[in-house]
Amino acid sequence: MSAPVLEPVSVAEPRRPAGRAAEGRRTTPARFDTALGWSDRPGVSWVLRIVLCVIALAIFAAPFVTIFAGALSRNPSGSSLSFLPHHPTLLNVKVAGERGIWDYFANSLVIAGGGLLLQLAVSVLAAYALARHRFRGQALVLTLFMLTMMLPEEVIAIPLSLVLGHVPVVGLDLKGTVWAVILPLGAWGFSIMLLTEFMKDIPAEIEEAARIDGVGEFRLLWQIILPLCRPALGVAGVLGFIMIWDQYLLPLIAAKDPTDYTVTVALSILRTDPQVGSGVVLAGAVVALLPSLIVYLLLQRSLVTGIAAGATKG
CATH class of the missing domain: 1.10.3720.10 (MetI-like)
Structure with missing residues (x-):
């Protein structure tokens, strides 16, 4: 008496959802972790981060802006800071x-x-x-x-x-x-x-x-x-x-x-x-x-x- 032949069982692949739902499930929004945290919605940490960025930008960028403004000014003042050239000129x-x-x-x-x-x-x-x-x-x-x-x-x-x-x-x-x-x-x-x-x-x-x-x-x-x-x-x-x-x-x-x-x-x-x-x-x-x-x-x-x-x- 011959043994029964077992046919291989094929496992069907799970169906993938189509449309926008599939895209939403496949992609996971990336998260950027910082010392102050990250949030897409305005909050205390969001405002604090913006304030710190503005302060850092002002500290590091102010000397460069002042130099460029003075180089393009006709008579720059050495006793006061100016972020915009007075009477712009290339004479200097x-x-x-x-x-x-x-x-x-x-x-x-x-x-x-x-x-x-x-x-x-x-x-x-x-x-x-x-x-x-x-x-x-x-x-x-x-x-x-x-x-x-x-x-x-x-x-x-x-x-x-x-x-x-x-x-x-x-x-x-x-x-x-x-x-x-x-x-x-x-x-x-x-x-x-x-x-x-x-x-x-x-x-x-x-x-x-x-x-x-x-x-x-x-x-x-x-x-x-x-x-x-x-x-x-x-x-x-x-x-x-x-x-x-x-x-x-x-x-x-x-x-x-x-x-x-x-x-x-x-x-x-x-x-x-x-x-x-x-x-x-x-x-x-x-x-x-x-x-x-x-x-x-x-x-x-x-x-x-x-x-x-x-x-x-x-």
Whole structure:
């Protein structure tokens, strides 16, 4: 007697509701949690959050608005704040250009661009050596990098001026050239420490698998390590550019002629010039402010992502 054949039982899929009801069930409204809470309906927390945002915006935006308003005013007052230009004009920008502000601006762009590229290259190579390799004296090297962050510029100004005037071994005089400003900025302890700590958290298994596949040292750094360090590179790039752009003492001691100055040094010259008013100085300040503001606005996502990634590690 043959056994009965059991046919497979098919389980019917549940019917999905159609129309707007289906869309409402499939989608769940996202909730954005903040320290003050979140609610679509007006309430005490909603009003308090709006008030705090307005206060923060007024505190941080008021200086920028005042500078722009003064730069476009014919006769700005230095004793009172104004958020709107009085008798709007571009005469202050024109006078600042006649005083050579655009030449100083070009010097700053060359120095900031070259210095940032050199700084990132040195920081990446130094951080890769400190984070992914072990060698004698590694702790001493890290300590030296930290010490460079603790020394103020005023302490090393005179020795640095002597070195730039007569570079040891080669005997070159770099004063009056852009290299006198770019080379001292090539190594920044902050970016080296930042990238070092970020590279230490990359799993060693990734590097071991790449070496088994025959990946060389440079290719490993370029194609594997660096893409994983994009958040840290964004932070180092933004802060490094602002640090180089805001340099004042180094361009001052590295210059041989006033034409070698950067825009930050030019602002002090405009300020002491009795033939120009405060409106011209504010116009020069706007010119000096724009690159840092543009770089921050373009790379703010990378900056926030890098800071958040560093805060959540461990």
